[in-house]
Amino acid sequence: MTVRTALLIGAAGGILREVSRALADQGHSLVLFDRNEEAVNALAAELSGRTKVETVVGDITDIPAAERQLAEIAEQHAPSILINGVGGDTRVIGYEDLTTEHFEQTHLENVTSTWIAIKVCAPYMVRDGYGRIVNFASAGGRTYSHFNNAAYVGAKAAVIGMTKQIAYELAATGVVANVVAHGPIATERVAGAWEKRDPASKEAVLSKLPMKRMGTVEEAVGSVLHLASESAGYSTGAVIDINGGLYM
Secondary structure: OOOOEEEEEOOOOHHHHHHHHHHHHOOOEEEEEEOOHHHHHHHHHHHOOOOOEEEEEOOOOOHHHHHHHHHHHHHHHOOOEEEEOOOOOOOOEOHHHOOHHHHHHHHHHHHHHHHHHHHHHHHHHHHHOOEEEEEEOOHHHHOOOOOOEHHHHHHHHHHHHHHHHHHHHHOOOOEEEEEEEEOOEOOHHHHHHHHOOOHHHHHHHHOOOOOOOOEOHHHHHHHHHHHOOHHHOOOOOOEEEEOOOOOO
């Protein structure tokens, strides 16, 4: 295995935090991008004894500022692994209560922010003839969601479509782009929202999950690591479903 540099957007989030730990154990250098300065610095301090780690504190949804920060990262590090773990929404909002602002914000958080990281980093991957891009969608983007709303589901479906087009455009370059579509994973954020539900609501949701439970963060990580690895070189435009049978 060749040791490479990985850029993780939203690195301090529940799933990417574990992905960062696993990549560090594999010896990859890490650039951790997150808006939560305290959390990302704590993660970097933890991992600094295992590998080379740099943190970048920024808001990926502030597109002009993020593009400048990403350009500096790409120029300095030319990361060959890019993991876009951005977006997320635990608000259950009926279609009649959604506003245009909901759609604009969730598209920015999930689609535009993912695209800007690819736009900046992919040319360096193409130059070097190697790249692994992993984007985060959700089971909702594959079908529908018990946990979110139409604005979020629409944005995650757009991430899938966008990734397929980018994968097509990059297919002959040595750079692959794929999607992980997680179902309900018990990250701290999701578990917190889950605990606020009443027992009847919980039972209604669990009854629709073939495995009758949420997935663990550990179960969410494996497919991300595969798509970020050398062995994923003949997979592009693929969607890996991690949802306990919710969508199959």
